Amino acid sequence: MAAIFFAISIILAGLAAALFYSNEKTKKRKYIIWGITLMVVIAPFLSFLIGLTYAFIVKNGWAGLVMWYIFPLIFIIGLVLLLIGVLKKENSFSSQES
Numbered sequence: 001m002a003a004i005f006f007a008i009s010i011i012l013a014g015l016a017a018a019l020f021y022s023n024e025k026t027k028k029r030k031y032i033i034w035g036i037t038l039m040v041v042i043a044p045f046l047s048f049l050i051g052l053t054y055a056f057i058v059k060n061g062w063a064g065l066v067m068w069y070i071f072p073l074i075f076i077i078g079l080v081l082l083l084i085g086v087l088k089k090e091n092s093f094s095s096q097e098s
Helices: 002-022 027-058 061-087
Strands: none
Touching (some): 027 061
16 A cells, blocks of 8 residues: 555656646757656556556456556657657747848
């Protein structure tokens, strides 16, 4: 039970940090911040939380291995967000004035 609360607290702390750091930033910077947050903080702990909860509900420890399917899915979503942020072109009005 303590592991569940620990995972929830890490997820909430990561979300709070991402919200704080992405506040009043450009879209490019927000994509980068949220992509890193999804990959490093949310993906492992959320998949652990879901796997542990599912294993507890069905009363089978092997059912917790569902986290092996959830983690890559969330990680890839974070990687896509990060790549969008890195590859997105910055809108510069000074180059358009010339």
